[in-house]
Amino acid sequence: MTETTGVTRTGVTETTGATEATRGTGSGGGTVARPVILTVDDDPGVSRAVARDLRRRYGENWRILRAESGEDALEALRQVRLRGEQVAVMVADYKMPGMSGIQFLERAMDVFPFAKRVLLTAYADTEAAIAAINVVDLDQYVLKPWDPPEEKLYPVLDDLLSAWKRQERKVIPAAKLIGHRWSARSAQLREFLARSRVPYVWYASDSPEGERLLAAAGTDGRQLPVLITDQAEVLIDPSPGELAAKVGLATIPDREFYDLVVIGGGPAGLGAGVYGASEGLKTVVVEKNVFGGQAGQSSRIENYLGFPDGVSGGDLTHRARLQAVKFQAEMVLTRHVTRLDLDGLTRTVVFDDGTSVSARSVILATGVIYRQLPAVGCDALTDRGVYYGATLSQATDCAGCDVYVVGGANSAGQAAVNLAQKAGAKTVTMLVRAPDLTQSMSYYLIEQISAIDNIIVRPCTEVVETAGEGHLERITLRDMKTGATETVDCGQLFVFIGAEPRTDWLGDAVARDSRGFILTGPDLAAQHLEGWPLERPPYHLETSVPGVFVAGDVRAESAKRVASAVGEGAMAVMLVHRYLEQL
Numbered sequence: 327m328t329e330t331t332g333v334t335r336t337g338v339t340e341t342t343g344a345t346e347a348t349r350g351t352g353s354g355g356g357t358v359a360r361p362v363i364l365t366v367d368d369d370p371g372v373s374r375a376v377a378r379d380l381r382r383r384y385g386e387n388w389r390i391l392r393a394e395s396g397e398d399a400l401e402a403l404r405q406v407r408l409r410g411e412q413v414a415v416m417v418a419d420y421k422m423p424g425m426s427g428i429q430f431l432e433r434a435m436d437v438f439p440f441a442k443r444v445l446l447t448a449y450a451d452t453e454a455a456i457a458a459i460n461v462v463d464l465d466q467y468v469l470k471p472w473d474p475p476e477e478k479l480y481p482v483l484d485d486l487l488s489a490w491k492r493q494e495r496k497v498i499p500a501a502k503l504i505g506h507r508w509s510a511r512s513a514q515l516r517e518f519l520a521r522s523r524v525p526y527v528w529y530a531s532d533s534p535e536g537e538r539l540l541a542a543a544g545t546d547g548r549q550l551p552v553l554i555t556d557q558a559e560v561l562i563d564p565s566p567g568e569l570a571a572k573v574g575l576a577t578i579p580d581r582e583f584y585d586l587v588v589i590g591g592g593p594a595g596l597g598a599g600v601y602g603a604s605e606g607l608k609t610v611v612v613e614k615n616v617f618g619g620q621a622g623q624s625s626r627i628e629n630y631l632g633f634p635d636g637v638s639g640g641d642l643t644h645r646a647r648l649q650a651v652k653f654q655a656e657m658v659l660t661r662h663v664t665r666l667d668l669d670g671l672t673r674t675v676v677f678d679d680g681t682s683v684s685a686r687s688v689i690l691a692t693g694v695i696y697r698q699l700p701a702v703g704c705d706a707l708t709d710r711g712v713y714y715g716a717t718l719s720q721a722t723d724c725a726g727c728d729v730y731v732v733g734g735a736n737s738a739g740q741a742a743v744n745l746a747q748k749a750g751a752k753t754v755t756m757l758v759r760a761p762d763l764t765q766s767m768s769y770y771l772i773e774q775i776s777a778i779d780n781i782i783v784r785p786c787t788e789v790v791e792t793a794g795e796g797h798l799e800r801i802t803l804r805d806m807k808t809g810a811t812e813t814v815d816c817g818q819l820f821v822f823i824g825a826e827p828r829t830d831w832l833g834d835a836v837a838r839d840s841r842g843f844i845l846t847g848p849d850l851a852a853q854h855l856e857g858w859p860l861e862r863p864p865y866h867l868e869t870s871v872p873g874v875f876v877a878g879d880v881r882a883e884s885a886k887r888v889a890s891a892v893g894e895g896a897m898a899v900m901l902v903h904r905y906l907e908q909l
């Protein structure tokens with residue numbers, strides 16, 4: 327094995343422990359290029375030392391590039407991308423003149439969004455590194471000096487590289503979705519694809535490329551949206567179910583009878599799926615939309631155990647879904663449950679198309695959904711500029727725009743930070759009914775928001791009207807102290823005003839409280855238990871029907887947190903076992 331080292335015209339040095347022959351071109355050379363680990367440090371000594379240590383351990387399978395300024399490193403990234411190659415990890419020194427490590431990583435994210443980001447810092451700069459976690463979605467920071475690398479550098483890199491490998495990098499040909507920018511159907515499908523992690527590229531139907539694709543697909547564009555799959559199949563205005571089936575996601579349960587049916591694929595349902603299947607129960611999780619639930623819409627969950635740097639809700643729930651599949655839980659989406667039938671010891675879950683699946687036990691994990699904004703004209707503009715939640719697919723349209731967020735709780739705060747920093751909104755105005763954020767938002771988030779220049783908080787303000795031709799164009803705001811109203815231009819309004827359970831479909835099947843939350847165990851009063859057939863009282867998470875359990879936000883008096891939902895999912899499975907043993 328020869329070692330070659332050379333300075334390229336970008337001022338970037340390539341250090342490699344592999345021969346030219348294995349390096350490959352990635353574009354017709356017949357060999358696949360090794361993914362890159364890039365380091366940037368303005369101190370040549372440190373820069374060489376990092377590259378040397380990286381090369382020693384990773385040089386054989388990864389290509390190590392080193393640069394001595396942010397500009398050089400960015401240029402190198404662009405060249406790597408032009409060659410169609412991949413960057414797995416970027417390690418940047420925090421303190422560099424000209425462009426700091428954080429600034430570099432922020433710009434590098436545009437070129438290689440999936441590359442893992444590491445900041446190299448001195449001990450004294452640890453706080454800045456922690457602050458950068460939010461700015462650039464930092465994956466890790468490493469303290470200088472990192473000796474011995476076996477203890478302080480390699481374990482970090484090993485973890486990141488294996489996470490990057492798991493990440494299904496997007497060399498996969500992507501599906502193409504063509505639609506009208508302000509169409510609610512387009513918004514729903516974009517959200518569905520994004521949250522299901524199906525790679526796709528979005529084209530506005532009136533853009534030159536959109537028109538070209540529609541013509542190539544043989545459609546006149548009158549019926550939109552149109553999906554062209556990576557196999558070049560054309561689907562015109564598909565339902566989420568058709569779309570899911572076409573991109574290889576399961577929409578029909580394999581069996582007719584299970585030990586356990588879990589309804590809802592949020593954290594509670596995913597927790598129940600993982601624990602049910604891993605403990606030997608034939609388990610199916612049915613979800614009406616996509617997996618992830620509310621948590622899937624959270625840009626960064628900071629309080630989930632084991633993730634000191636936070637984790638995006640999408641990532642967390644995606645991993646949970648993979649974990650459930652690993653244990654052979656069946657994960658079925660786009661199936662809306664509309665009825666629960668009880669027949670002796672059989673519990674039957676009926677879907678909206680009349681088909682059904684039966685089991686010996688059921689866990690209800692249907693969570694809550696956003697409350698609708700009570701403003702004039704709002705219903706007609708939902709998904710046409712008025713959005714409940716703020717997911718990546720909607721946020722991508724916000725660059726350079728003045729957008730509004732309604733609500734003053736953590737979910738609204740996280741969305742505002744995300745829109746201001748990642749989606750590139752020009753300004754984000756938070757409309758809050760309360761006099762300030764302290765009553766409803768965590769202290770750390772209030773601090774974060776006050777440090778971001780393009781977030782404006784408007785207290786004592788409510789939205790009374792939304793208007794626009796076909797899509798949102800204006801909103802009318804009312805000052806709750808003076809009653810004065812003001813109409814402002816607004817193309818995107820993201821609403822986070824609390825949530826409520828949607829449990830009407832259960833009818834009288836199980837006892838619920840006056841707000842619709844499901845009662846369990848000690849919360850069930852005598853009148854709820856008139857038909858209770860067993861001598862023992864209901865278990866802690868058991869409803870007024872034996873063998874039907876509840877986990878997560880939909881349970882009366884639940885904590886409304888990701889960790890508690892996951893925990894209840896696991897605990898409900900333990901109680902299912904206890905119930906089944908007694909049958």
Ligand SMILES: Cc1cc2nc3c(=O)[nH]c(=O)nc-3n(C[C@H](O)[C@H](O)[C@H](O)COP(=O)(O)OP(=O)(O)OC[C@H]3O[C@@H](n4cnc5c(N)ncnc54)[C@H](O)[C@@H]3O)c2cc1C
Pocket residue numbers: 589590591592593594595612613614615616617618619620621622623624625626627628629630661662663664691692693694695715736737738740828831877878879880885886887888889891
């Ligand atoms: C934007 C945002 C940010 C948040 N941030 C945090 C945070 O930082 N930390 C934290 O601890 N908590 C956070 N939360 C709260 C947390 O996400 C919830 O407590 C958690 O998701 C509850 O999980 P769950 O599984 O009980 O319900 P949900 O997450 O609501 O999931 C329920 C699932 O059931 C499905 N479903 C509903 N009805 C049916 C039906 N009839 N048939 C089939 N499927 C059905 C839904 O589509 C949904 O996917 C946040 C919430 C939001 C909205």
